[in-house]
Amino acid sequence: MSTPPSPPRFVLPHVPALVAGVRGAVLLDTDGEFHNLSLSEAASAARATPPLLCHGPAVAGRLGIEPFPCLDILELFAFVRPARFCLPTAKGVIEAAGLAPPADPEDEAEGLFRAARRLLEELAGRTAGDTAARAADTRSIAWAMARAGWSWGTAVLAALGVQGDAERNNGLRVWERLPEWSEHAPEPPPGNVPVEPDEARARLTAILGSGAEQRPAQADYASAAAAAFVPRDRMGEPRVVLAEAGTGTGKTLGYIAPASLWAEKNGAPVWISTHTRNLQRQLDSELDRLFPDPLEKARRVVVRKGRENYACLLNYEEQMMRNRPNEAVATGLMARWLLATRDGDMVGGDFPGWLSDLLGRPRTLGLADRRGECIFSGCPHFNKCFIEKAVRRARRADIVIANHALVMIQAALGGLDDANQPTRLVFDEGHHVFEAADSAFSAHLSGFEATEVRRWLLGPEGDGARSRARGLKRRAEELVGLAEDAPAALDAALAAAQALPGPGWQNRVLDNTPGTPTESFLSLVRQQVYARAAGGESSPYSLETDCRPLIDGLAEAALELAEALGRIGAPLTRLARTLEKKLDDEAAELDSNTRARIEGLTRSIERRVLVPVAGWKAMLEELVEGTATSGQYVDWFGVDRIDGRDVDVGMHRHWIDPTVPFAKAVMEPAHGVLVTSATLRDGAGGPDWGGDGNWDAAEKRTGAVHLTAPALRAAVPSPFDYPAQTRVLVVSDVRKDDMDQVAAAYRELFLAAQGGALGLFTAISRLKAVYKRVAGPLDEAGLSLLAQHVDNMDTSTLVDIFRAEHDSCLLGTDAVRDGVDVPGQSLRLIVFDRVPWPRPDILHKARKSTFGGKAYDDMITRLRLKQAFGRLVRRAGDHGVFVLLDPLMPTRLHSAFPAGVAVRKVGLAEAVAVTREFLAERQD
Known part of the structure; x- marks a missing residue:
C-alpha cells in the first residue's frame, strides 16, 4: 500500500546545460557561467558530465559523436504532457512551457532550466488535482523509471512527493486502466438518398458560418462533388467525379459538405482517403468546424490506418514483463502515452514523432503489430485493443479518414478488416492514386519478403527465438483440434515452410552457399544481376536487370521453388477451408469468441501467406514458360543496396498500368467515387495524353478510363493571383x-x-x-x-x-x-x-x-x-x-x-x- 505523498519539492538537477549549433555550442556550467565551445570541445564536455539538453540524438549528431548519457528535457515533457506535441528544440520546449521565446543560444541554455522547473510544477499541480487512482498511477510509473536509473527520476519523484520505495509499479499495467470497446448489432445497409447540388452548397454555408468570406469557387466545387453522392444505375458503374481544385479553393470543406450530408441521410460512413499523414491530420482538424463538440466528433469521425500504425497492448505487456533496466524509461513513457492517447495511433496521431528518436524504434514504434502476429480474440487484451476499437467505430461513423494504401490493399483483399466495403469514397491528393496503386498491386519475391512469411509461419528462430513473436502453430494450437484434418494440414505446411530463407540467408546468398530452394533461386538471381547490371559491384546504388534470358540453372531453380511454394500453399488452403467448414457445420454450438478466432486466423492465413505465395508461384512458372508479362506486367530482377552493401535480392512484378486493378478492385464495387487534387491534369502533354486541358491524362492516371460509365469532370481555378x-x-x-x-x-x-x-x-x-x-x-x-x-x-x-x-x-x-x-x-x-x-x-x-x-x-x-x-x-x-x-x-x-x-x-x-x-x- 502506498504511503501518502509528501509536499512537492522542486529540485533541478545540478548539471550543465548544452545547446549545440552547426559550428559551435554554448555550455552553461553549474556555476552559472556561459562558455562558447567548438563542437569538439562540446563533445568532450558532454561525455565528461551528462548535460541538460533538448533532443539528445540530434545534439549528438551535431557534435559528431554517438548518443551519450544526458538529461533530455523532451523526456520530462513526454512524462508531464503525454500524447501532446511540442517542437523538439530548446526554443520549442521553452515556448511550450509558456515562457518567453529565447533570443540567442545563451537564452536557450538558461531557458532549459526554467522550462524544466515549469514542467515539474505543472506535474505536481496536475497530479494533486487528479483522482486518487490516476495520481497513484503517475507516482508508480515515475518510481519504476527512477528505480531503473532515469535521469529525471529524483526530480520527478520530489515533485510528486514520493519518498522511499513505497510505490509499486502497478501503474505500468495500463491495460487494467483502459476502457473496453463495446460490440454493437450489425449496421443496416446504407441508403440510396442522393445529395443534391443545392444541398451541398447549403451544408457548406452552414459549416463555414454566417460571417465567413464568400468563396463562389468553393461552392461550385461542393456542387460538382455532390455528383459522386448520387445512386448508381448499374452494378460496376460507380458515379465517378474527377475534380481539380486549384490551391486556395477550399476543396477539403468543399467535399466534406456533400460527404457528411450523404452519411447523415443514408446511415453509412464516407471514407475519405489521403496519401500523407499531414493531410490526415489536416482533415481531422478541419472537421472540428463541422463537429465542434469533441464528444460528438469522437463518435462521428474516425481516423483509420493499417494495423501496423497502432500500439499493440500485448507487445507492450511483453516489454513491461521483461523488466529490463535499459527499457524502463521507454516502458514508463509509453505507459504514460497509452493512458492518455486518443486512439493508440503511433504514426501521425498524438504520438510525438521525436519520442521514437529518443527511445529507439524497437521500444516505441516496434510495439505496433508490424509483422502480422496478431492473435485477434485469442489476445487477453482483445476487448481493449486500439485497432479493434477503431474498426468498430468506423462502422458507425459518418466520416472515416483513411489513406490510399489502406483502402487499396484492404479492398483488393475483399474488405476493410471485416469484409465491409464502403460504398462512397473520396480520394484526396488524387494525383498520388497511380503511385499508391502501383505499390498496392505489385509483388516482390525477395529474401526479405520470403523471410517474413517464414517467420509468420514458424515463429522466431535462432537469436530471435526469445522474442514474443508466435508462429502459426502457437497462434492456432487451440483451434486446429476442432477439425479432424486440421493438425495434419498444419504440420505439412510448417514442414514445407523450411524451403523459405532461414536465419543467416543473406550471408549464404552472398557466398553462393544456399541452404534452401528459395536461397538457391536468390543466389542465381543475384549472379544474373551482377553479371548484367550497369556498374556492378562498383556502384553504391541498387542494381536491376531484365529477367530474360535466364542464366544457366536459374530456370531449374525457379521450378524447384515454385513446387516448394505449392507444398506450402496446398495444406494451408486445406487448413483454412477445414476451419471455415467448422464454422458452418457447428454454427449453433461455437461460442462467439471461438468463431471470431477462427475467422481471424483464416483471414490472416489468406492475406499473410496464401495471397503472396500464389503470386510468387505464378511469377516463377511464367518466368520459365516465357509468358511472364503478357502485356500487363513488367518483371525484373533486383539487388537492393545501401552504401554499397547488399540488403535484399529478388524478383519484382508490377502492373504496367496499376490503375487497371485499382479500377477493378476499388472503384467498380463502389457506388460513388470522388478523385480530387490541385494537380489532376497534366496542363499540356502530347497527343497520346489528349487535349481538353489533358483530362484524358487525368482519367488514365486515376483509372477512370477503365470504367464503363464516363467520369464527370470538374475544374475550379485557384483564386490566387x-x-x-x-x-x-x-x-x-x-x-x-x-x-x-x-x-x-x-x-x-x-x-x-x-x-x-x-x-x-x-x-x-x-x-x-x-x-x-x-x-x-x-x-x-x-x-x-x-x-x-x-x-x-x-x-x-x-x-x-x-x-x-x-x-x-x-x-x-x-x-x-x-x-x-x-x-x-x-x-x-x-x-x-x-x-x-x-x-x-x-x-x-x-x-x-x-x-x-x-x-x-x-x-x-x-x-x-x-x-x-x-x-x-x-x-x-x-x-x-x-x-x-x-x-x-x-x-x-x-x-x-x-x-x-x-x-x-x-x-x-x-x-x-x-x-x-x-x-x-x-x-x-
Whole structure:
C-alpha cells in the first residue's frame, strides 16, 4: 500500500546545460557561467558530465559523436504532457512551457532550466488535482523509471512527493486502466438518398458560418462533388467525379459538405482517403468546424490506418514483463502515452514523432503489430485493443479518414478488416492514386519478403527465438483440434515452410552457399544481376536487370521453388477451408469468441501467406514458360543496396498500368467515387495524353478510363493571383553536375530570402553534398538549416520545426515536396536542384513505351513541378519565388506553372537579386 505523498519539492538537477549549433555550442556550467565551445570541445564536455539538453540524438549528431548519457528535457515533457506535441528544440520546449521565446543560444541554455522547473510544477499541480487512482498511477510509473536509473527520476519523484520505495509499479499495467470497446448489432445497409447540388452548397454555408468570406469557387466545387453522392444505375458503374481544385479553393470543406450530408441521410460512413499523414491530420482538424463538440466528433469521425500504425497492448505487456533496466524509461513513457492517447495511433496521431528518436524504434514504434502476429480474440487484451476499437467505430461513423494504401490493399483483399466495403469514397491528393496503386498491386519475391512469411509461419528462430513473436502453430494450437484434418494440414505446411530463407540467408546468398530452394533461386538471381547490371559491384546504388534470358540453372531453380511454394500453399488452403467448414457445420454450438478466432486466423492465413505465395508461384512458372508479362506486367530482377552493401535480392512484378486493378478492385464495387487534387491534369502533354486541358491524362492516371460509365469532370481555378504573388526563375549559368556551384547557388539564394526556404533534391547524395557546404555559412548568418536524411529526426518533425520557425531552411527530397503544407512566411522560396525527370529504370521504360514515349516523361515531370510549385502559395497573403537550377529546362515544361506566370531564364546573380528584392518588397 502506498504511503501518502509528501509536499512537492522542486529540485533541478545540478548539471550543465548544452545547446549545440552547426559550428559551435554554448555550455552553461553549474556555476552559472556561459562558455562558447567548438563542437569538439562540446563533445568532450558532454561525455565528461551528462548535460541538460533538448533532443539528445540530434545534439549528438551535431557534435559528431554517438548518443551519450544526458538529461533530455523532451523526456520530462513526454512524462508531464503525454500524447501532446511540442517542437523538439530548446526554443520549442521553452515556448511550450509558456515562457518567453529565447533570443540567442545563451537564452536557450538558461531557458532549459526554467522550462524544466515549469514542467515539474505543472506535474505536481496536475497530479494533486487528479483522482486518487490516476495520481497513484503517475507516482508508480515515475518510481519504476527512477528505480531503473532515469535521469529525471529524483526530480520527478520530489515533485510528486514520493519518498522511499513505497510505490509499486502497478501503474505500468495500463491495460487494467483502459476502457473496453463495446460490440454493437450489425449496421443496416446504407441508403440510396442522393445529395443534391443545392444541398451541398447549403451544408457548406452552414459549416463555414454566417460571417465567413464568400468563396463562389468553393461552392461550385461542393456542387460538382455532390455528383459522386448520387445512386448508381448499374452494378460496376460507380458515379465517378474527377475534380481539380486549384490551391486556395477550399476543396477539403468543399467535399466534406456533400460527404457528411450523404452519411447523415443514408446511415453509412464516407471514407475519405489521403496519401500523407499531414493531410490526415489536416482533415481531422478541419472537421472540428463541422463537429465542434469533441464528444460528438469522437463518435462521428474516425481516423483509420493499417494495423501496423497502432500500439499493440500485448507487445507492450511483453516489454513491461521483461523488466529490463535499459527499457524502463521507454516502458514508463509509453505507459504514460497509452493512458492518455486518443486512439493508440503511433504514426501521425498524438504520438510525438521525436519520442521514437529518443527511445529507439524497437521500444516505441516496434510495439505496433508490424509483422502480422496478431492473435485477434485469442489476445487477453482483445476487448481493449486500439485497432479493434477503431474498426468498430468506423462502422458507425459518418466520416472515416483513411489513406490510399489502406483502402487499396484492404479492398483488393475483399474488405476493410471485416469484409465491409464502403460504398462512397473520396480520394484526396488524387494525383498520388497511380503511385499508391502501383505499390498496392505489385509483388516482390525477395529474401526479405520470403523471410517474413517464414517467420509468420514458424515463429522466431535462432537469436530471435526469445522474442514474443508466435508462429502459426502457437497462434492456432487451440483451434486446429476442432477439425479432424486440421493438425495434419498444419504440420505439412510448417514442414514445407523450411524451403523459405532461414536465419543467416543473406550471408549464404552472398557466398553462393544456399541452404534452401528459395536461397538457391536468390543466389542465381543475384549472379544474373551482377553479371548484367550497369556498374556492378562498383556502384553504391541498387542494381536491376531484365529477367530474360535466364542464366544457366536459374530456370531449374525457379521450378524447384515454385513446387516448394505449392507444398506450402496446398495444406494451408486445406487448413483454412477445414476451419471455415467448422464454422458452418457447428454454427449453433461455437461460442462467439471461438468463431471470431477462427475467422481471424483464416483471414490472416489468406492475406499473410496464401495471397503472396500464389503470386510468387505464378511469377516463377511464367518466368520459365516465357509468358511472364503478357502485356500487363513488367518483371525484373533486383539487388537492393545501401552504401554499397547488399540488403535484399529478388524478383519484382508490377502492373504496367496499376490503375487497371485499382479500377477493378476499388472503384467498380463502389457506388460513388470522388478523385480530387490541385494537380489532376497534366496542363499540356502530347497527343497520346489528349487535349481538353489533358483530362484524358487525368482519367488514365486515376483509372477512370477503365470504367464503363464516363467520369464527370470538374475544374475550379485557384483564386490566387500567381503572376503578382510569385516569380519563377530558371538559372542558366550553374552547372548542375558541379556540386560546389550548386551549393553556392543554394547558399546565396537562401541568404537572399533570409530563410523561409525549401531546397528540393532529386537524389539524397546531392542533398547531403549541399548540406555539408552550406550549413556553416547559413549558421553564421543566423539561419538554422534542417535536412532530411541528415538530422536525426523523422521527416514530419522536421517539417513541424520548419513551419514554426519562420526564418529556417529545410532540405528534402520527394517526401518533403509532396507532404509539406507550410503557409505564410515560413515558406517563401523553393529551390529545385534540377528538372525532376523520372528515373529511367526498367519499370519506367515499360510504362514509357506504353503511355506515349517522351510525352509520358514530360507529363510526369510537369506534374512534379506543379506539385512543388503548389507548396509556395497556400493562402491569399502568401508570396514567393520558385528557382530551378537547371539550364536545360525545356520550354515545353513551362506549362507546369499557372497561366500568366512568366518563366524567366536568368543568371545566378540576377536570380539572387530578384529573390532579394521581390521578397523584401512584400515583407509583413
